[in-house]
Amino acid sequence: MSMTFDDGTFIRNEMAPVLPPPTQRIGAVAWMRENLFSGVLNTLLTVFGICLVALIVPPFVRFMFLDAVWAGENREACLGPEVGACWPFIQAKFGQLIYGFYPISERWRVDIVFAAGALLLVPLMVLSWPFKRINAFLFFVAYPVVAFVLLTGGNINASAFLLERFGLIRGLVGDAQIAGVNLVFWVDYVLTALLVMAAIGGLIALLGGSGRSAARTTFWVFLAFGLLIFIWDVDVGLDYVETRQWGGLLVTLVIAVTGIVASLPLGILLALGRRSQMPVVRLLSVVFIEFWRGVPLITVLFFATYMLPLFLPQGTNPDALLRALVGVALFSAAYMAEVVRGGLQAIPKGQYEGAMAMGLTWSQMMRLIVLPQALTLVIPGIVNSFISLFKDTTLVLIVSIFDFLGQLRASFTDPNWATPVTLYTGFAFAGVVYFLFCFGMSRYSLFVERRLNTSHRH
Amino acid sequence: MTDLAGPVGGRAKSSFINDPKVRSIGLQLIALVVVVFLGWSFTENARDNLAAQKIATGFGFLDNTAGFGINQTLIPYSETSTYGRAFVVGLLNTLLVAVVGIFLATIIGFLVGIGRLSKNFVVRTLSTVYVEVLRNLPPLFQILFWYLAVLSAMPGPRNSISLFGEVFISNRGIIIPRPLFGEGAGIVVWAIGLAILLAILFRHWAASRQEETGRFLPVLWVNLALIIGLPLIAMIATGFPISFEVPQLKGFNFVGGVQVIPEFVALTVALATYTAAFIAENVRSGIQSVSHGQTEAAHSLGLRHAQTLRLVIIPQAMRVIIPPLTSQYLNLTKNSSLAVGIGYPDLVAVFAGTALNQTGQAIEIIAITMGVYLLLSIITATIMNVYNKRVALVER
Numbered sequence: 111m112s113m114t115f116d117d118g119t120f121i122r123n124e125m126a127p128v129l130p131p132p133t134q135r136i137g138a139v140a141w142m143r144e145n146l147f148s149g150v151l152n153t154l155l156t157v158f159g160i161c162l163v164a165l166i167v168p169p170f171v172r173f174m175f176l177d178a179v180w181a182g183e184n185r186e187a188c189l190g191p192e193v194g195a196c197w198p199f200i201q202a203k204f205g206q207l208i209y210g211f212y213p214i215s216e217r218w219r220v221d222i223v224f225a226a227g228a229l230l231l232v233p234l235m236v237l238s239w240p241f242k243r244i245n246a247f248l249f250f251v252a253y254p255v256v257a258f259v260l261l262t263g264g265n266i267n268a269s270a271f272l273l274e275r276f277g278l279i280r281g282l283v284g285d286a287q288i289a290g291v292n293l294v295f296w297v298d299y300v301l302t303a304l305l306v307m308a309a310i311g312g313l314i315a316l317l318g319g320s321g322r323s324a325a326r327t328t329f330w331v332f333l334a335f336g337l338l339i340f341i342w343d344v345d346v347g348l349d350y351v352e353t354r355q356w357g358g359l360l361v362t363l364v365i366a367v368t369g370i371v372a373s374l375p376l377g378i379l380l381a382l383g384r385r386s387q388m389p390v391v392r393l394l395s396v397v398f399i400e401f402w403r404g405v406p407l408i409t410v411l412f413f414a415t416y417m418l419p420l421f422l423p424q425g426t427n428p429d430a431l432l433r434a435l436v437g438v439a440l441f442s443a444a445y446m447a448e449v450v451r452g453g454l455q456a457i458p459k460g461q462y463e464g465a466m467a468m469g470l471t472w473s474q475m476m477r478l479i480v481l482p483q484a485l486t487l488v489i490p491g492i493v494n495s496f497i498s499l500f501k502d503t504t505l506v507l508i509v510s511i512f513d514f515l516g517q518l519r520a521s522f523t524d525p526n527w528a529t530p531v532t533l534y535t536g537f538a539f540a541g542v543v544y545f546l547f548c549f550g551m552s553r554y555s556l557f558v559e560r561r562l563n564t565s566h567r568h
Numbered sequence: 569m570t571d572l573a574g575p576v577g578g579r580a581k582s583s584f585i586n587d588p589k590v591r592s593i594g595l596q597l598i599a600l601v602v603v604v605f606l607g608w609s610f611t612e613n614a615r616d617n618l619a620a621q622k623i624a625t626g627f628g629f630l631d632n633t634a635g636f637g638i639n640q641t642l643i644p645y646s647e648t649s650t651y652g653r654a655f656v657v658g659l660l661n662t663l664l665v666a667v668v669g670i671f672l673a674t675i676i677g678f679l680v681g682i683g684r685l686s687k688n689f690v691v692r693t694l695s696t697v698y699v700e701v702l703r704n705l706p707p708l709f710q711i712l713f714w715y716l717a718v719l720s721a722m723p724g725p726r727n728s729i730s731l732f733g734e735v736f737i738s739n740r741g742i743i744i745p746r747p748l749f750g751e752g753a754g755i756v757v758w759a760i761g762l763a764i765l766l767a768i769l770f771r772h773w774a775a776s777r778q779e780e781t782g783r784f785l786p787v788l789w790v791n792l793a794l795i796i797g798l799p800l801i802a803m804i805a806t807g808f809p810i811s812f813e814v815p816q817l818k819g820f821n822f823v824g825g826v827q828v829i830p831e832f833v834a835l836t837v838a839l840a841t842y843t844a845a846f847i848a849e850n851v852r853s854g855i856q857s858v859s860h861g862q863t864e865a866a867h868s869l870g871l872r873h874a875q876t877l878r879l880v881i882i883p884q885a886m887r888v889i890i891p892p893l894t895s896q897y898l899n900l901t902k903n904s905s906l907a908v909g910i911g912y913p914d915l916v917a918v919f920a921g922t923a924l925n926q927t928g929q930a931i932e933i934i935a936i937t938m939g940v941y942l943l944l945s946i947i948t949a950t951i952m953n954v955y956n957k958r959v960a961l962v963e964r
Binding site: 145146148152155156159160162163317318319387388389390391394400401403404405406408409412413416417419420421422423424497500501502503504505507508515519522533534537540541544545548549552 | 584586592595596599600603610613614616617618620686687688689690691694700701703704705706707708709712713716717902903905906908909916920924930931934937938941942945946
């Protein structure tokens with residue numbers, strides 16, 4: 111509606127209707143003009159990219175799903191032209207890929223370890239859930255001990271070994287086993303503990319310190335160590351499974367998780383040592399860290415396999431997996447130390463000064479003020495080093511420990527499944543498994559990073 | 569920060585055991601004693617073990633005959649050569665993979681990293697997929713994939729894939745023409761060197777001239793002409809002394825040319841593409857670290873887009889990119905030790921593998937191998953520190 115005056119003036123008294131924008135500026139066509147075909151180079155790149163996608167994606171989908179064989183008993187099912195992935199091969203080898211040669215009747219133990227790990231890990235990873243301290247204690251301390259007993263069968267008879275080497279009263283009493291518990295050893299252990307407590311407490315008291323607190327600390331150390339020996343020693347009735355029979359994803363996870371769990375305390379100590387004011391401690395930490403960071407993991411594994419046994423007393427012949435674990439733990443401790451150091455450096459100086467002004471001792475300051483903040487800050491870094499450790503565990507196949515990739519490689523040689531597509535099927539499956547693990551963890555690390563950035567700004 | 573070492577205050581009453589200085593000295597003494605004791609007991613044990621197993625000690629074995637063949641040698645080597653020579657062969661093979669791999673990884677990494685920031689949706693998505701997939705698969709997996717699944721699946725020499733009839737790709741590796749240097753080839757090589765020298769001098773001169781007068785000289789075109797033209801003139805003048813021996817298929821295999829073994833191809837390609845994914849991320853974050861204001865300021869000064877990139881963005885981005893880039897180079901070099909997984913004769917496979925099995929001298933051999941990698945790390949770190957000092961922002 112509009113008004114027209116006598117002199118011909120025209121006044122519009124309502125808003126003009128909004129016209130649709132030019133079709134060249136919106137919609138799919140415009141977006142493509144803007145983003146894909148804005149210039150000669152851009153057009154060429156787009157065409158090249160689309161060609162690449164067309165070249166890779168359809169054959170991939172055909173191989174993985176459309177042409178794939180889903181059921182079969184042996185290689186016969188997967189022979190023939192134009193056959194895609196041979197999934198029955200993975201089905202047949204699945205147990206081997208997950209458990210290695212772990213006895214089939216005992217695989218429930220591995221399942222329990224997997225399930226317990228997941229049950230403890232998930233609440234630890236969800237940042238908002240409560241009971242983080244007790245959860246972390248369960249995952250980093252209790253879980254490895256229990257997992258060790260479940261996987262190996264426990265009953266390692268450490269008490270006899272210790273009694274023979276360090277026993278005080280071995281000569282006095284014979285071997286007295288009561289209900290599977292080596293009584294002589296425990297009497298001996300308590301005696302040793304009391305003696306050491308008295309010695310340390312007395313020495314500290316003599317020097318003018320608090321002898322009682324020193325003795326108390328010693329008591330706790332002995333108690334924890336005794337508990338560990340007891341759990342590992344008691345015969346829970348599980349069959350012994352040697353580590354040579356372990357394999358597949360089990361070994362991959364054992365190495366990666368042990369590496370991280372063992373490297374965390376070691377890495378924290380090294381990081382503190384590197385930032386310490388004591389020149390000798392600092393020098394030792396720097397040399398240790400830079401040495402392990404400077405050499406490739408494969409030489410570390412060679413070191414652990416061939417060189418470490420030479421350094422140990424004659425007669426001790428540690429298990430091959432244990433040796434590899436020691437190498438991996440030392441190696442990842444050096445990387446972990448650098449990650450933790452980054453966190454320590456990010457804590458403002460005011461936090462240290464505030465803690466000191468409150469009259470906290472150095473260890474209280476670290477335990478109560480600095481480390482909780484620093485470790486929260488470096489969660490993404492810890493997850494990232496877990497990812498690289500997870501990828502690096504594949505190297506153990508070079509020192510004849512058959513992890514996931516090693517089992518896969520071994521399964522290629524099975525004549526029952528010798529088909530042209532076996533190799534590709536195996537690589538596709540392993541690739542998907544590794545990718546899901548690593549990609550999932552890297553997403554998680556990114557998520558934590560974003561969360562920490564918004565809520566923990568100093 | 570000295571006071572971090574121990575509790576503060578209450579010094580008057582408490583005993584000397586609570587004195588931070590005493591504590592610090594005591595702790596350091598304990599640390600020293602532990603380390604010395606460990607070192608001593610390791611040496612003692614090692615001596616006993618070596619004596620019990622009748623393993624020789626010392627580095628004398630380096631002069632003994634190795635007695636094994638190596639399928640890729642850059643220097644003359646035969647089964648009668650010494651272990652010392654085998655060590656050098658392995659080291660050179662490691663360095664070869666490292667150099668070629670770093671070259672390829674840098675190119676792919678920069679392309680993909682720039683692609684990650686592209687406005688083009690297709691290019692951006694493809695680059696992201698590349699980075700995420702390659703980064704999240706173990707390098708050994710990728711090496712085995714290239715070796716077992718890609719290269720072994722290539723056709724045999726008789727049906728090999730031929731590029732321009734000069735380069736042949738088959739399951740025995742890649743065969744490339746071998747350059748033959750005839751008489752006068754030295755002059756051409758000298759001409760190439762001279763051209764590079766002149767190009768560098770011209771660039772310097774052009775830069776200083778631009779500082780004085782503000783006029784730009786076409787550095788790129790002049791230098792291209794120099795580097796291509798001068799050797800070409802030398803070639804024509806000496807009558808084309810450099811020729812290529814093109815590989816010929818004779819019977820079941822190729823004769824002539826240079827054979828690049830499949831292990832080398834698999835290792836280099838896998839490591840280059842794997843490391844490129846990490847380099848791409850470094851490049852992306854480096855470019856993103858240059859604030860957009862820099863681009864706008866450069867544009868408002870009248871610089872064209874290419875000039876903005878070359879003179880403003882890239883120099884600032886490089887300062888952020890180069891330190892992580894070198895650590896990626898170092899990672900690639902260290903990862904080249906995965907060669908042992910497919911049998912490429914690198915330092916670890918030849919020396920810590922075969923030589924160790926034959927001599928049993930684990931301590932010496934592993935110490936030498938670790939020492940080589942440590943040395944490489946230390947050299948790189950030193951160069952990096954010098955570079956960082958030079959390019960560090962001067963805060964005013």
